Amino acid sequence: NLHLSWDGVMDPDQSLFEAALMTQPKANATILMLARNSDVDSAVQSVTQLEDKLNRNVGYPWVFLNEEPFSEEFKRRVSNVISGVAKFGQIPQEHWFQSDWIDEEKAQASRDEMVSQNIIYGGSVSYRNMCRFNSGFFFRHSLLQEYKWYWRVEPDVQFHCHIDYDPFRYMEEHNKTYGYTVTLEEYVQTIPTLWAATKEFIAGHPEHIPQDNSMSYLSYDNGDSYNLCHFWSNFQIADMDFWRGEAYIQYFxxxxxxxxxxxxRWGDAPVHSIAAALFQSKDKIHFFDDIGHEHRPFTHCPQRDGAWTRGKCGCDPERSFDDTRWSCLERRERIFN
Ligand code: GDP
Ligand code: MN
Known part of the structure; x- marks a missing residue:
């Protein structure tokens, strides 16, 4: 597994760390993608990049989930670009579809209202199914039971840098549970009452809120109002045991x-983020500054500590989302290390 550098000469450092990575112990982890059969080209694109930038050297298994059976074409094309194991699972109906007790008339009226306000995915039921599944159910899927760690990857994302260490092992060794690359503000129209529901939960469950939580990341007034900051969930490296734990299950x-x-139209991103910030100490959350990740329209591109050079990143550090006024990173840095 020789690695050629840009001038076609074997790069000894590169092949050394690749060899070292291959022999290291592995975490109990999987790379997870939720996708539709129609996402096959975009899925292949994302998988190819992560295999090339890391996984061909560490060989973590992939799990693909879909509420419909995956097509033979999806399985064949995706498996073909994966170095190791790929598993394909179907999501149980009761983990995906709108529950019977939901008042469909009320739900329809809300969707119509959001469409008239031009809110992204405002009229979509399938998007809501997806957000609820990602919030409360993916970690209960039978294919995921054997794993503790997951890395969420979406179709059509880009990994811009080589990753020369095992991020799962990093999480393990530093006692982290949740890792992200982009933090930003949620559209307030999608979550008008999420914070009120959260405050209700907190009031009833003070036992789940440790002293050194990250409320100051979520709120500028000690929890009275939500500042809409959350971790973008199209990239997540996290510990499923946190979602499987009592605090999160009761919150969900x-x-x-x-x-x-x-x-x-509650997104899984604010739901996960609020829980990650409140139900554990702030040192559990990790900013993967050195992982270049793009999900349109935003890119996190490493800027600091020589990470851009070391990772041979292809992204433009000047256009990293971190520097934009929409990023919550400034606010994060006041709080997390
Ligand atoms: P966005 O990133 O918020 O614009 O939403 P996406 O369309 O990228 O959806 C987020 C993730 O859920 C991606 O991994 C999609 O492939 C997946 N997804 C979205 N809707 C569906 C759906 O109806 N069925 C399945 N199986 N996956 C979906
Ligand atoms: Mn997406």
Whole structure:
């Protein structure tokens, strides 16, 4: 597995760390993608990049989930670009579709209202199914039971830098549970009552809120109002045992019981982020500054510590999302290390 550098000469450092990576112990981890059969080209694109930038050297298995059976074409083309194991699973109906007790008339009225306000995915039921599944169910899927760690990858993303260490092992060794690359503000119209529901939960469950939580990342007034900051969830490296734990399960059930995933358009990103920030200490959250990741329309491109050069990154560090006024990173840096 020789690595050729830009001038066609074997780069000894590169092949050394690749060899070292291959022999290291592995974490109990999988790379996870939720996709439709129609996403096959975009899925192949993302998978090819992560295999090339890291996974061909560490060989983590992939899991693909879909509420429909994956087509033979999807399985064949995706498997073909994966160095190791790929598993394809179907999502149980009850983890995906809108529950019977949801008042469909009320849900429809809310969707119509969001369409008239031009809110992204405002009229989509399938998007709401996806957000609720990603919030409360993916980690319960039978194919994921054996794993502790997952890396969420979406179709059509780009990995801009070589990754010369194992991010799962990093999480493990530094006692982290949640890792992200981009933090930004949510559209307030999609979550009008999410914070009220969260405050209700907190009031009833003070036992889940440790002293050194990250409320100051979520709120500028000690929890009175939500500042809309959240971790963008199209990239996540995280510990499923956190989602499987009592605090998160009770929080999800509380949120779900309000119907807000359908009466509004709650995203899995703010739901996960609020939980990650409140139900554990702030040192559990990790900013993967050195992983170049693009999900349109935003890119996180490493700028610091020589990471851009070391990772042979192809992205433009000047256009990293971190520097834009929409990023919550400034605010994060006041809080996390
Ligand atoms: P966005 O990133 O918020 O614009 O939403 P995406 O369309 O990228 O969806 C987020 C993730 O869910 C991606 O991995 C999609 O492939 C997946 N996804 C979205 N809708 C569906 C769906 O109806 N069925 C399946 N199986 N996957 C979906
Ligand atoms: Mn996406």
């Amino acid at each position: 059930e509380h949120l779900d019981s309000t119907g807000g995933f359908y009466y509004e």
